[in-house]
Amino acid sequence: MSSKIKILLVEDDTNLGFLIVEYLESNGFDVKLYRDGESGLRAYENDTFSLCLFDVMLPGIDGFSMLAQLRDAKCKTPVIFITARSMKADKIRGFNLGADDYITKPFDEDELLCRINAVLNRVTESVAKQSGISAVFAIGAYRFDADNQQLTFENNTRRITQTESEVLKQLALQCNKIIKRNDLLIQVWGNDDYFTGRSLDVFITKLRKYLAADDSVSIESIPKVGFILHC
Numbered sequence: 001m002s003s004k005i006k007i008l009l010v011e012d013d014t015n016l017g018f019l020i021v022e023y024l025e026s027n028g029f030d031v032k033l034y035r036d037g038e039s040g041l042r043a044y045e046n047d048t049f050s051l052c053l054f055d056v057m058l059p060g061i062d063g064f065s066m067l068a069q070l071r072d073a074k075c076k077t078p079v080i081f082i083t084a085r086s087m088k089a090d091k092i093r094g095f096n097l098g099a100d101d102y103i104t105k106p107f108d109e110d111e112l113l114c115r116i117n118a119v120l121n122r123v124t125e126s127v128a129k130q131s132g133i134s135a136v137f138a139i140g141a142y143r144f145d146a147d148n149q150q151l152t153f154e155n156n157t158r159r160i161t162q163t164e165s166e167v168l169k170q171l172a173l174q175c176n177k178i179i180k181r182n183d184l185l186i187q188v189w190g191n192d193d194y195f196t197g198r199s200l201d202v203f204i205t206k207l208r209k210y211l212a213a214d215d216s217v218s219i220e221s222i223p224k225v226g227f228i229l230h231c
Helices: 014-026 037-046 063-072 088-097 109-130 162-173 181-189 194-210
Strands: 006-010 030-034 051-054 079-083 101-104 136-139 142-145 150-153 156-159 178-180 218-222 226-230
Touching (some): 006 014, 030 037, 051 109, 063 079, 063 088, 079 109, 101 109, 109 181, 136 162, 162 181, 162 226, 181 194, 181 226, 194 218
Parallel strands (some): 006 030, 051 079
Antiparallel strands (some): 136 142, 142 150, 150 156, 178 226, 218 226
């Protein structure tokens, strides 16, 4: 059985739909594409999805109506709108219906991926908290308690700041794998502008100092791509 995260995409623009599918599948997702609201709802009823991407203007049942039906049925699957409707009233309507994010066309594929990962991370953290699961990571000889912002090495515990903890947690979740710089910025700060980018570099430098006692642990910078926490 596949362990890939499954996404339901409902988009009536055939070319855009295929581009999104190809891009997201190249990034490890399993994406099912439908071109109208009715078939999208049937697919949702007959399968299990971790996230939905809905266009608003669709043949038959529109995206707003799809989301309304899901929320009326108490379905909590996160939904992101991808739409050309950029009016403030449309965005407010989407969020009031229970959307988790709202992206206007045209959009950058990397931004879409960042927003998907951010939404999925929020959902995962929420479920973990409701289940009483503590986010504790083994980073080499370090023990990192993300919930309590504590980094322990040989019985010596340092309490780090909330932002330092958030950055380290995102790195630890992708231990020994590349986490893209833009993904990290979106997940921690909610945007990837120049100033947050500079802040990230400062926090990475601090975390390297905190982890310096274990030679097997390091944070590698991949130029123009992102970082790898070797642990």
